[in-house]
Amino acid sequence: MSDESVVTKKRKKAPPIITINKDWCKSCEICVEFCPTHVLEMQGFYPVVAHIDQCTACMLCEYRCPDFAITVEKAGADDNAAD
Ligand code: SF4
Ligand code: SF4
Numbered sequence: 480m481s482d483e484s485v486v487t488k489k490r491k492k493a494p495p496i497i498t499i500n501k502d503w504c505k506s507c508e509i510c511v512e513f514c515p516t517h518v519l520e521m522q523g524f525y526p527v528v529a530h531i532d533q534c535t536a537c538m539l540c541e542y543r544c545p546d547f548a549i550t551v552e553k554a555g556a557d558d559n560a561a562d
Contacts, residue, residue, distance in 0.1 A: 497531065498549070499549050500547075500550075
């Protein structure tokens with residue numbers, strides 16, 4: 480009886496990159512309210528990325544922002560590293 484355990488190497492995914500354009504943001508807090516995993520928080524007038532590890536790249540914040548002030552760049556799209 481062999482007790483072979485298969486070890487799968489989990490590659491750590493790079494988190495998404497969230498950019499907030501302060502010139503366009505009007506502090507409506509919609510992005511903060513719509514984020515299902517509470518990644519964003521208000522810090523003074525602007526939202527900030529408080530918990531990037533919780534971001535699922537669902538894009539809701541970007542879609543809901545009425546001023547196109549927040550963008551989410553999904554990581555892993557360029558996972559083509561040839562060695
Ligand atoms: S939804 Fe857009 S305008 Fe509103 S706080 Fe978020 S980034 Fe700013
Ligand atoms: S992409 Fe989704 S999970 Fe990530 S900050 Fe925006 S709303 Fe939240």
